[in-house]
Amino acid sequence: MIGVKIDFGILKKSGKKAIFIGILGHIVPAILTTCVFYFSKTSMSLDQVRNEILIWSMSSIVVVAYLLDELNLLNSKIGRLAIATSLIETAIDTFYRRIVTVRFLYSNAKSAITAWASMLAFIGYIFVIIFVARPITNRIVKRTPEGEPLSEVHFVFVIVMVLVLSLISEFIGHDMSLGAFFVGLALPSGPPLGSTLVEKLEGIISALCFPIFVAVIGLEVDFTRVVMFAYALRPMIFFDVVTMIGKTFGVMIAAFISRISFHKNLTLAFMMNAKGITELVHLHSWQDIKYLDITYYTVILMEILIAAALVGPIVKLIYDPSKRYYNGQKRRTVMHGNTNGELRVISCIHTQEHVPPIVNLLESLCVDSRRPLSIFVIHLIELVGTVSSILVPYQEGTSDSTSSSETIMSAFWTFEQKKNPKLITIQPYINVAPYIGMYDDICDLALEKKASIIFLPFHKTILLSNTMESSNEEQREVNLSVLRHAPCSVAILIDHGNIVNVDVAITKLIRSLVVYFIGGPDDREALSLAIRMGLNSRVNITVFHFKQKDEEINVDMGSENQDRDMIYELKTNFRERREMLVYKEEFVKDGEGMVDIIRMTLRSFDIILVGRRVLGGQAESILTQGVSMWSEVPELGCIGEMLASKDLGCQVTTLVVQQQQHINEL
Incomplete structure (x- = not known):
């Protein structure tokens, strides 16, 4: 199970940096502890010190991967480096343990022939795994339709094959668990094999087998002997501490030479000192052969x-990792960007159904060659059956691509070809990560590419009949996390099934849009995006500016002035095309009056833009207090949630916009 989750491709992506850190992080503690041993007067033998070095200088990829998964750092840059580094250290440790096994067999059998026969048998065993077991499983994977799990017959065959090879490993003098681990390494990670094994076995292993194993280990401890021989154990504890210090400095020195910042450097050093199930397995195997005193x-x-x-x-x-998004200096928004310059956007896609509506929206943002549109498309794929997450530029035919990715990217390339190349550029990416950590890659790419806005699909599919077809709560968590951490503005696109394919998306153009404006940063950002779309000569803009009448209210004068400036900019941009702009100030008594106007007018437009108006992030208008009281979908805000609800009967594509939040947090 552990081996099948490991993908050696991560070494190619991490390069020489991971290899250098892995080697130095393993060698430095070994050298330091050995030197301290020779220069100190201790009662411990060299073999005992070597045992301590073996445990405390190693970083197991299994332990590091589970630590990163628990901390939601699996797909962070430092997390990917930690995975690759620990893979190098695991390889070094495995090689060293084979030498220890040969030496142990030799000392017990008193025969070099027996020891070396076991070593040669193990080498032959590896060849069988690589040239027999792996080709067979690769053929099984190729016969499995994409997106489908392994058949029951193939699943049982793989399990039997692993069990047989594990027994052979035990028979030739090596641990059964090590044999199973090497078989797992040789098997293709990810779907369908890795995902099927994880789905069918991980629950049993984590909920039943692992607790039993830990309990068995616990039964063998004897704390009374520790108390009795506490003084004699001090040298051992001392050498363990020395090895851990050496490990920390080894990783930090290598990371410093590799030009990694001190903060990440220190974090990586602690990650590499993580201990867990792998060390327990080694400890238990030593206890089984009476290699260690109790x-x-x-x-x-x-x-x-x-x-x-x-x-x-x-x-x-x-x-x-999210702190780097709170830059405190740069405003990455449509409002603060150059209206007459390039607009950079991140477009997130989970499934093929998300492509047509987002293409239809992006098409309306294509203005002219003076205002080009750069689109960074990310196909988001859930990480299943492997520990190595990726964010890589899409290349057709590579191992990272799938037929779904090819279909999605082909649609965007079709969009690019049908538009003037001077107007639009498409840069596709594939992101394979756990849903809980996808936001990190999305935000990181937005920060790196200096994007002004991120477009996300709403997690529910709404049909023209106004019924919810499906709901994906994992995608919802992605949206919520991006809204919390984004280094730029964010917009959630609510599709009602109006656009069924890319050809329709390109030909059924957006010609009229409406902005329901109350005030505040999110509403101003929605209006800024509308102005950008309005630069397209065919797009008519209608703005309903809701104001309260007949009441004394507390007004944030700073925000009120910015609202006025935004309205002035809107009118200025349409000074020469006044017939394309309709601006109405609607004085309403309360939220009910506002909802009535929205209900009467929304069907006249191709797309609706509203601000999210996140509660707690800005002063809540009295107009929205009643509307927001029963909020169940906070990522849409009160107006957006109302437009997405079945009660209003809205069948118009809706865009809910949130302006960049994290500006002054550093």
């Missing part, structure tokens, strides 16, 4: 548990 076994187990308990909270305390 006292040493108990102390090492206690140290592993302490390290496992401390590393996670420390990493969480010192490293928050």
Whole structure:
């Protein structure tokens, strides 16, 4: 299970940096501890010190991957580097343990022939895995339709094959779990094989097998002996601490040479000191062959548990990847961008159904060669059956691409070809990550590409009959996380099934839009986006500016002045095309009056733009207090949620806009 989740392709993506850090992070603690041993007067033997080095200088990819997954850092840049580095260290550790196994067999059998026969048998065993087991599973994967799990017959065959090869590993003198691990490494990670194994086995393993294994380990400890020999155990604890310090400095030195910032450097060093299931497995195997005294076994187990308990909270305390999005200096919004310059947008796609409505929206933003549109398309794919998340430029025919990705990107390229190349450029990406961490890659790309706005699809599919066809709560969590952390503005697109394919999206043009404007940063951003769309000569804009009448209200004069400036900019942009703009000030007594006007007017337009008006982020208008009281979809705000509800009967495409929030947090 663990081996099949590991993809060696991460080494290609991380390059020499991971190899350098992995090697130095493994060698430095070994050299430091060995030197301290020779220069100190200790009762411990060299073999005992080597055992300590073996445990505390290693970083297991299994342990690191589960730590990163728990901290939601699996698809962060530092997380990807940690995975690749720990893979290098796992390989070094595996090679070293084979040498230790040969040496152990030689010392017990008193025969070099027996020891080397076991080593040669293991090499032959690896060849069988690579040249027999892997080709067979690759053929099974090719026969499985894309998007479908393995058939029951193929699943049972793979399980039987793994069990047989694991027994062979035990028979030739090596641990059964190691054999299963190597088989897993050789099998193709990800869907359909990795995802099927995870779906069918991970629950049993994590909920049943793992707790039983830990309980068995716990039954073998003897704390009374630790108390009795506490003084004699001090050298052992000392060398363990020395090894961990050496490990920390080894990783930090390598990371410093690789020009990684101190903050990330320190975080990576703590990640590499994580301990967990792998160390417990090695410790248990040593105990089974009576390689360790029960006292040493108990102390090492206690140290592993302490390290496992401390590393996670420390990493969480010192490293928050989302802080880099709160730049505090740069405003990445449509409102603060150059109206007559390039507009950069991030377009997020989960499924093929999300393509036509977003293409239809983007088409309206294509103005002229003086105002080009750069679109960074991200196909978001859930990470299943592997620990290595990716965010890479899309290249047709590569191992990262799927038929779904090819269909999506082909649609965008068709869109690009049918428009003037001077107006639009498409840069496609594939993001394979757990849903809980997808926001990090989306926000990171937006920050890197200096995007002004991120377009996200609404997590519910709404049909023309105004019924909800499906709802994806994982996609909703992605949207909520992007709204919380985005380094630019964000817009959620609510589609009602009006646009069924890309050809319709390109030909059924947006000719009229409406902005329901109350005031505040989100509404101003929605209006700025409408102005940008209005630069397209065919697009008519209608703005309903709702104001309260007959009441004394507290007004934020700063925000009120910015609202006036925004309205002035709107009128200025349409000074020479006044017939394309309709601006109405609607004085209403309360939210009910506003809703009545929206209900009467919304069917006259091709698209509706509204501000999210996030509660707590800006002063709530009295006009929205009653509307927002029963909010169930906070990512849409009160007006957006009302437009998406079945009660209003809206069948018009709606865009809910939130202006960049994190400006002054540093």
